Amino acid sequence: MKKIIALLPFFCLLSIGNYIFAAELETDSRIVEVTVYPDSALIGRQAELKLNAGEYKVIFPNIIPDVDEDSLRVSASDGAQVKLFGAQVKKEFLEEPPSEKVKSLKEEIQKTEDQIRRAQDLKELISEEKDFLGSIRLFSGEQIPKDLVTKMPPAKELDETLKFLDLRLKENYGAVMDAEIQARELEKKLDVLNRELEQVSGANRKLKRSIIVDLELSQPESFSLKVSYLVRGASWQPLYDARANFEKAQVELVSHGIVRQATGEDWQDVGMSLSTAKPAIGGRMPYVEPWFLRPYQPPLEEERFDNQMVMKARVQTMAFDAAERKVPEVTKDEQRYASVAEKGIAVVYQLAKKASIKSDGAEHKLPVSTQILNAKFEYSTYPRALLSAYLGSRVTNAEKLQLLAGRVNIFLDGEFVGTSSIDNIAPQEEFDLYLGADENVKVKREQVKKKVDETLIAGIPSPNRRETFDYKLTVENYKSKKVLVKLFEAMPVSENDQIKIKIDKVSIEPKEKDWKDRKGVWLWEMELEPKAKKEITYTYTVEHPRQMQVEGL
Numbered sequence: 001m002k003k004i005i006a007l008l009p010f011f012c013l014l015s016i017g018n019y020i021f022a023a024e025l026e027t028d029s030r031i032v033e034v035t036v037y038p039d040s041a042l043i044g045r046q047a048e049l050k051l052n053a054g055e056y057k058v059i060f061p062n063i064i065p066d067v068d069e070d071s072l073r074v075s076a077s078d079g080a081q082v083k084l085f086g087a088q089v090k091k092e093f094l095e096e097p098p099s100e101k102v103k104s105l106k107e108e109i110q111k112t113e114d115q116i117r118r119a120q121d122l123k124e125l126i127s128e129e130k131d132f133l134g135s136i137r138l139f140s141g142e143q144i145p146k147d148l149v150t151k152m153p154p155a156k157e158l159d160e161t162l163k164f165l166d167l168r169l170k171e172n173y174g175a176v177m178d179a180e181i182q183a184r185e186l187e188k189k190l191d192v193l194n195r196e197l198e199q200v201s202g203a204n205r206k207l208k209r210s211i212i213v214d215l216e217l218s219q220p221e222s223f224s225l226k227v228s229y230l231v232r233g234a235s236w237q238p239l240y241d242a243r244a245n246f247e248k249a250q251v252e253l254v255s256h257g258i259v260r261q262a263t264g265e266d267w268q269d270v271g272m273s274l275s276t277a278k279p280a281i282g283g284r285m286p287y288v289e290p291w292f293l294r295p296y297q298p299p300l301e302e303e304r305f306d307n308q309m310v311m312k313a314r315v316q317t318m319a320f321d322a323a324e325r326k327v328p329e330v331t332k333d334e335q336r337y338a339s340v341a342e343k344g345i346a347v348v349y350q351l352a353k354k355a356s357i358k359s360d361g362a363e364h365k366l367p368v369s370t371q372i373l374n375a376k377f378e379y380s381t382y383p384r385a386l387l388s389a390y391l392g393s394r395v396t397n398a399e400k401l402q403l404l405a406g407r408v409n410i411f412l413d414g415e416f417v418g419t420s421s422i423d424n425i426a427p428q429e430e431f432d433l434y435l436g437a438d439e440n441v442k443v444k445r446e447q448v449k450k451k452v453d454e455t456l457i458a459g460i461p462s463p464n465r466r467e468t469f470d471y472k473l474t475v476e477n478y479k480s481k482k483v484l485v486k487l488f489e490a491m492p493v494s495e496n497d498q499i500k501i502k503i504d505k506v507s508i509e510p511k512e513k514d515w516k517d518r519k520g521v522w523l524w525e526m527e528l529e530p531k532a533k534k535e536i537t538y539t540y541t542v543e544h545p546r547q548m549q550v551e552g553l
Contacts, residue, residue, distance in 0.1 A: 027225075029045045030045065055214075062208070065233060069229075074213050085216070126175045250372055257351075443474070477531065489510075507535070
């Protein structure tokens with residue numbers, strides 16, 4: 001019995017030793033999937049393993065970006081008989097940064113700087129040539145009149161001189177422009193190279209990171225081991241292209257995700273998702289404090305620090321008002337580049353195709369979805385502010401597609417006409433899509449006549465001053481189809497009993513006065529056939545004390 005008791009500590013130590021001295025295995029891995037958030041990215045890195053039964057410390061080496069250790073997760077492929085005991089990040093300082101990559105980047109930077117210097121020297125040389133040609137022109141202008149006193153130069157000689165100067169100056173101007181463009185492009189390239197060098201040789205690269213996974217197998221297994229972790233230096237935002245086809249009464253709305261990343265490692269041929277979640281923001285609502293009003297007292301120094309930690313948020317929602325009308329439906333011509341899923345409070349777009357994103361901070365435009373929207377186009381114009389007619393339509397979003405707030409590039413009949421924006425749009429939600437100004441619907445506002453009367457009879461000044469204005473509003477349709485135009489005009493409104501306003505001689509009565517309870521805002525709605533024109537005339541009179549200066553008149 002004593003021998004058995006004596007052997008027990010030995011077996012216990014042997015068992016503990018097997019766990020402590022588990023086999024270390026450094027494995028090759030690659031990034032297979034990335035979920036990009038508005039302010040970060042979740043990296044999924046995978047290794048393929050074939051191991052015998054036993055305990056292992058599997059090492060994922062050369063993790064370049066700074067890892068949020070709280071986000072570290074590990075998993076094995078389905079069906080694998082693997083016990084996972086957890087994962088951790090190991091950090092080691094390097095004595096030297098990776099020399100080959102740094103050397104290559106420095107050589108490329110030096111080459112680009114030399115190219116910039118040559119472009120600048122060329123620009124200076126061209127400028128000197130310009131000064132020389134200018135001196136020839138000045139000399140010719142002074143010398144030729146002097147020669148005319150004694151002799152008339154042949155017309156051919158004068159013509160050849162002027163042609164030579166004109167040709168050389170044009171070539172010079174073009175060369176200056178080419179040199180400036182070349183220098184500008186080289187400066188952009190140099191900036192990208194410097195950023196990449198900073199990523200490779202900076203603090204992130206001097207610190208070597210590895211992820212170590214502890215696991216145990218009860219039998220030989222071939223399986224995939226995946227680690228995921230959150231990193232900074234990545235972001236995305238939505239961008240839309242709206243292509244309006246006036247003839248077909250349709251709008252093609254294409255959704256893109258603009259992805260940028262400078263994490264220090266390239267994402268090559270990875271499955272990509274775009275998420276609206278913000279992991280960096282706490283998931284808990286701020287503490288709701290009572291609001292007390294009291295006499296002001298200057299805060300103490302420690303109170304100032306505490307007040308800096310208080311965060312206030314304000315949420316504002318906006319909605320478009322629209323007249324009652326039949327809303328066009330989405331056609332079946334709809335193509336998805338990504339699947340959309342709601343995960344809790346976030347929306348995730350799973351892109352259909354794999355993507356490759358270099359770690360250079362440059363924008364990468366990835367397609368998300370496209371849909372054809374039936375549209376009933378109408379124009380709105382306020383010529384008192386701007387002589388343009390703005391095309392818009394109320395449309396309905398697709399059944400299973402969430403649109404995020406973002407910028408919209410507007411294309412009208414194939415031509416880029418400007419930018420607009422949309423708010424967050426839910427699936428099947430109706431929304432107003434504004435498509436910019438259309439130069440084929442012309443608008444004019446003219447002051448036809450102005451009359452001032454401030455006398456009574458025989459030159460006796462009147463106590464009041466009366467001013468009468470005649471205006472004409474014109475709308476012309478140069479489109480090939482009939483258009484609906486909403487024309488807004490602000491009529492003067494008095495806020496003083498001494499200022500009297502009279503509006504009369506209105507050629508066409510407006511559809512609505514004081515539109516949406518806005519005093520003096522009149523609305524006309526008119527349909528114009530192709531090549532048609534409509535005019536609205538009106539007169540208003542303002543009467544006020546002669547010595548009073550009226551603001552806004």
